[in-house]
Amino acid sequence: MGEAPGTFRKVRLLDAAGMTRAISRMAREVVEAEGGTDGFALIGIRTRGVPLAQRLAAEIARTEGVQVPVGLLDITLYRDDLTTVASSPVLKKTEIPFPVEGRNVILCDDVLFTGRTVRAAMDAILDFGRPRKILLAVLVDRGRRELPIEAEYIGKKIATSATEIVSVTFRETDREDDVWLLDREAAKAAPKVAPKPAREKVPAPRRRSRKK
Amino acid sequence: MTKRPDSPDSAAPRRALSKKDLLDIEGITEDDIRLVLDTAESMREINQRAIKKVPTLRGKLVANLFFENSTRTRFSFEIAERRLSADSIALSATGTSVAKGETLLDTGRNLMAMAPDAIVIRHPRSGAPHLLARSLPCAVVNAGDGTHAHPTQALLDAFTIRRAKGTLAGLRVAICGDVSHSRVARSNVSLLTKMGAGVTLAGPATLLPAEIERTGARIVTRIEEAVDGADVIMMLRVQKERGGGLGFPSDREYFEVFGLTPARRRLARKDAIVMHPGPMNRGVEIDSAVADGPDSVILDQVENGVAIRMAVLYLLIGASGDE
Amino acid sequence: MSEAVLLRGGRVVDPSRNLDQTLDVLLRDGVVAKVDEKIAAKGVDVVDAAGLVVAPGFVDLHAHLREPGFEHKETVETGTRAAAAGGFTSVCAMANTMPVLDDAPAVAFLVRRIRETALVRVYPIGAVSKGLEGLELAEIGLMKAEGIVAVSDDGKPVANGMLMRRALEYATMFGLPVVVHEEDPSLVGGGVMNEGWTSTRLGLPGWPNVGESAMVARDVQLAALTKARLHVAHVSTRESLEMIRVARRAGIAVTCEVTPHHLTLTDEEVARSGYDTRFKMNPPLRSEADRAALVAALVEGTIDAVATDHAPHHEDEKALAFEDAPFGVTGLETALPVLVDALLVPRAITLQRLVEVLSTAPARVFSLPGGTLAEGAPADVVVFSTTKSTHVTPDGFVSRSKNSPWTARTLRGRVERTFVGGREVFARGAGPAGGAR
Numbered sequence: 001m002g003e004a005p006g007t008f009r010k011v012r013l014l015d016a017a018g019m020t021r022a023i024s025r026m027a028r029e030v031v032e033a034e035g036g037t038d039g040f041a042l043i044g045i046r047t048r049g050v051p052l053a054q055r056l057a058a059e060i061a062r063t064e065g066v067q068v069p070v071g072l073l074d075i076t077l078y079r080d081d082l083t084t085v086a087s088s089p090v091l092k093k094t095e096i097p098f099p100v101e102g103r104n105v106i107l108c109d110d111v112l113f114t115g116r117t118v119r120a121a122m123d124a125i126l127d128f129g130r131p132r133k134i135l136l137a138v139l140v141d142r143g144r145r146e147l148p149i150e151a152e153y154i155g156k157k158i159a160t161s162a163t164e165i166v167s168v169t170f171r172e173t174d175r176e177d178d179v180w181l182l183d184r185e186a187a188k189a190a191p192k193v194a195p196k197p198a199r200e201k202v203p204a205p206r207r208r209s210r211k212k
Numbered sequence: 213m214t215k216r217p218d219s220p221d222s223a224a225p226r227r228a229l230s231k232k233d234l235l236d237i238e239g240i241t242e243d244d245i246r247l248v249l250d251t252a253e254s255m256r257e258i259n260q261r262a263i264k265k266v267p268t269l270r271g272k273l274v275a276n277l278f279f280e281n282s283t284r285t286r287f288s289f290e291i292a293e294r295r296l297s298a299d300s301i302a303l304s305a306t307g308t309s310v311a312k313g314e315t316l317l318d319t320g321r322n323l324m325a326m327a328p329d330a331i332v333i334r335h336p337r338s339g340a341p342h343l344l345a346r347s348l349p350c351a352v353v354n355a356g357d358g359t360h361a362h363p364t365q366a367l368l369d370a371f372t373i374r375r376a377k378g379t380l381a382g383l384r385v386a387i388c389g390d391v392s393h394s395r396v397a398r399s400n401v402s403l404l405t406k407m408g409a410g411v412t413l414a415g416p417a418t419l420l421p422a423e424i425e426r427t428g429a430r431i432v433t434r435i436e437e438a439v440d441g442a443d444v445i446m447m448l449r450v451q452k453e454r455g456g457g458l459g460f461p462s463d464r465e466y467f468e469v470f471g472l473t474p475a476r477r478r479l480a481r482k483d484a485i486v487m488h489p490g491p492m493n494r495g496v497e498i499d500s501a502v503a504d505g506p507d508s509v510i511l512d513q514v515e516n517g518v519a520i521r522m523a524v525l526y527l528l529i530g531a532s533g534d535e
Numbered sequence: 536m537s538e539a540v541l542l543r544g545g546r547v548v549d550p551s552r553n554l555d556q557t558l559d560v561l562l563r564d565g566v567v568a569k570v571d572e573k574i575a576a577k578g579v580d581v582v583d584a585a586g587l588v589v590a591p592g593f594v595d596l597h598a599h600l601r602e603p604g605f606e607h608k609e610t611v612e613t614g615t616r617a618a619a620a621g622g623f624t625s626v627c628a629m630a631n632t633m634p635v636l637d638d639a640p641a642v643a644f645l646v647r648r649i650r651e652t653a654l655v656r657v658y659p660i661g662a663v664s665k666g667l668e669g670l671e672l673a674e675i676g677l678m679k680a681e682g683i684v685a686v687s688d689d690g691k692p693v694a695n696g697m698l699m700r701r702a703l704e705y706a707t708m709f710g711l712p713v714v715v716h717e718e719d720p721s722l723v724g725g726g727v728m729n730e731g732w733t734s735t736r737l738g739l740p741g742w743p744n745v746g747e748s749a750m751v752a753r754d755v756q757l758a759a760l761t762k763a764r765l766h767v768a769h770v771s772t773r774e775s776l777e778m779i780r781v782a783r784r785a786g787i788a789v790t791c792e793v794t795p796h797h798l799t800l801t802d803e804e805v806a807r808s809g810y811d812t813r814f815k816m817n818p819p820l821r822s823e824a825d826r827a828a829l830v831a832a833l834v835e836g837t838i839d840a841v842a843t844d845h846a847p848h849h850e851d852e853k854a855l856a857f858e859d860a861p862f863g864v865t866g867l868e869t870a871l872p873v874l875v876d877a878l879l880v881p882r883a884i885t886l887q888r889l890v891e892v893l894s895t896a897p898a899r900v901f902s903l904p905g906g907t908l909a910e911g912a913p914a915d916v917v918v919f920s921t922t923k924s925t926h927v928t929p930d931g932f933v934s935r936s937k938n939s940p941w942t943a944r945t946l947r948g949r950v951e952r953t954f955v956g957g958r959e960v961f962a963r964g965a966g967p968a969g970g971a972r
Contacts, residue, residue, distance in 0.1 A: 077266040077268040077526070078268070091251050091255075092254070093253065093254055093257060123267065127261065129262065238736075317854050335856070337859060338737055338857065339738075339739070339810030339858075342809045343810065343855075360737055361738065395738055398735075398736070398738060421734075421735040422731050422741055
């Protein structure tokens with residue numbers, strides 16, 4: 001998710017190196033759980049699930065020498081009213097160039113939050129055929145689920161508040177690799193000390209060495 | 213446009229297209245056209261799957277009012293509606309309140325009491341969809357009104373051309389036949405010139421409407437001149453049921469003088485495509501050998517029609533800009 | 536109620552006497568008693584006409600009052616109320632009622648209804664042919680005895696040349712003008728709007744100019760042959776104007792009229808409004824070139840008079856697809872504001888000519904009383920403002936019907952008072968008797 005106006009950066013959750021390490025670990029976990037590189041495929045949920053899926057596949061290819069199939073899934077047509085992913089009706093292509101039948105499908109997304117996006121993705125996959133299993137790999141699990149959905153492979157797990165936003169950027173889709181925890185300006189309201197001067201609505205990078 | 217009860221900003225619902233209805237090509241923008249064509253690509257992909265269905269319009273109601281006989285357009289819309297999981301009902305002109313003298317407006321109002329999200333209407337009178345669109349809050353899609361417009365046909369034709377040729381701008385398109393009675397011709401000329409194609413209209417002088425040159429198309433009365441060097445040949449149906457019969461003496465003469473024969477087809481570019489909105493009068497405006505030949509994309513047009521209509525319905529009543 | 540009214544200090548415009556001056560006008564005992572500076576009179580109703588125009592009451596040569604037979608659209612009573620609100624003191628009623636006014640009893644019925652319910656003077660026009668079928672002559676002589684002032688099949692053309700010739704020969708015997716609706720059905724077919732770029736874009740069957748002018752050409756030659764009085768109704772094309780000019784130069788006695796809508800609107804309105812049937816009438820709105828030619832012809836005299844062709848229709852009837860809706864728009868209440876707003880204000884016409892084409896000229900064309908403020912003439916007077924505005928709203932119409940092209944517009948020009956035979960039949964803002972806004 002990109003940064004929205006009226007927010008500010010609170011804490012960096014992962015830098016580029018951290019992301020690479022997390023993805024490497026996840027790739028090893030997948031291969032170990034699957035007992036090899038056969039019988040499964042990665043499907044990235046647009047938009048930012050796609051670079052995750054591609055990087056996992058690249059990492060597996062690097063360590064195992066095998067190219068695992070990768071698909072791209074646009075879930076716009078499967079969203080319910082409350083899915084917060086897409087803010088425009090423009091559709092992107094869904095490309096699943098392999099049969100889903102009887103395979104383990106590992107859905108990939110950048111952030112797991114309410115679970116609604118994943119629910120929509122599962123409906124879409126099931127319209128393509130009957131996989132043996134559907135598993136979920138996410139870079140960040142931020143809790144606050146609204147549906148009973150859990151990820152098998154997790155890059156980083158944190159607890160978040162309702163106003164906070166997890167912002168994941170990839171080199172492939174945005175400027176750089178980064179994962180930030182943002183919060184809305186309004187949430188800074190409660191002053192524990194004397195009132196501070198009014199702040200402008202420009203997100204300025206702030207570093208607080210406390211939280212990690 | 214149905215309101216979402218929990219939408220944060222219901223004051224001004226953001227539409228995907230610039231208007232709540234699709235009535236004609238003049239009423240939509242170039243951006244609208246591109247959005248429809250791009251969306252149709254995704255819809256087309258759905259139509260290749262084993263399960264050709266997505267839940268996007270689940271719970272939405274689309275009423276098909278077809279006051280004119282039509283098989284392919286009606287089927288095309290109904291399939292599109294069902295593939296998007298919408299509830300689809302059809303009302304045809306005979307054996308209904310309309311046959312008992314109910315006016316179009318009253319039919320529309322009665323229908324509104326059942327809260328459709330969209331009405332798809334085909335009507336023998338030009339301007340009938342505009343009457344409904346003005347008076348009803350739901351989306352109105354024109355599936356063909358009199359001799360005025362057939363916007364989804366023009367969109368699917370453009371989609372077919374774009375897929376075959378990669379672009380619309382700069383193409384040489386020949387549209388030939390009974391132009392005066394053809395809503396397909398009007399919508400196509402409008403869309404293609406809007407998107408930068410060069411259009412030539414060819415027909416007997418008796419079947420060319422007044423001041424048609426003001427569309428920006430080149431006007432000729434010999435099909436050879438239109439087809440020469442063309443990238444796309446679009447043949448129009450002779451509309452006998454709309455009075456097209458008075459414009460020329462016989463089918464035989466029409467075919468000899470204006471029909472698309474293999475010889476005339478060869479005047480166009482080698483990689484030219486041949487189109488027809490259907491249904492065809494074989495042996496009148498088009499020779500069977502050409503209609504069934506390798507450059508004919510007539511069946512693609514039909515297939516693409518479903519994808520385009522899915523795209524239109526999705527953009528009018530499925531998509532919305534929220535949060 | 537006083538028998539006398541003094542209209543004080545208005546700009547008196549009387550084309551019959553070339554008069555344009557600030558004067559007082561005294562109406563007494565049903566006639567114009569005196570027109571002079573500073574008239575002193577006691578025991579009279581005084582109307583302050585300062586800043587207003589005082590003119591002979593307007594005379595409409597062409598209106599459809601729809602009674603008998605179509606009372607849901609209009610009646611003599613409601614139609615004449617509308618006329619009064621528009622400043623018209625005389626209205627000619629066309630024959631396409633149900634039953635058609637094609638015999639003496641039908642005319643007698645209408646005359647009785649006029650006597651019982653009309654607010655202004657109404658002159659019936661009889662049919663040319665029985666049932667408007669265009670086949671046999673109607674009983675023109677017997678109808679003349681009942682009081683028709685002209686004959687016309689308006690609504691429909693007399694397509695057959697032989698019948699038109701006979702009608703011209705016959706009606707002339709009774710001194711009646713023949714009013715012709717020029718529309719060649721074989722050229723017009725199912726045309727519903729002007730044939731041109733707009734009709735092509737909208738996919739509506741076109742009604743080409745030649746459908747009117749070819750028939751005008753035929754009929755002026757028949758008029759020459761028969762020495763009849765030919766009056767061309769609602770002329771709409773520049774080609775027809777050419778035919779009429781040629782005929783005039785040859786000394787043929789042809790007169791013609793034009794409607795306010797043809798002078799001010801074009802076929803583009805149908806496109807702009809999205810097929811709104813308030814812009815559907817016969818003959819249709821034409822091109823800008825035609826419209827400009829009509830204005831020029833009105834100003835220089837080729838066109839004699841303005842006539843409204845007031846054609847009321849119930850809103851249910853007009854709420855149909857464009858091709859299915861009936862032709863016609865109302866015009867009695869809007870004629871004056873439309874002409875002031877579109878022609879007088881931009882100085883395309885003079886006030887004198889405007890008044891002339893609305894009153895003096897039409898009266899002369901059909902040899903009707905009126906159109907003059909000469910002493911002794913019937914006290915048919917209109918008082919109007921060229922500066923105040925009329926807001927045209929659907930609820931504001933006095934007519935039973937609302938099919939007007941000018942709904943939701945504000946026009947400069949407003950009728951203030953109307954008098955027929957010295958009796959006030961309309962007063963702006965006076966309540967039910969006078970009508971709205």
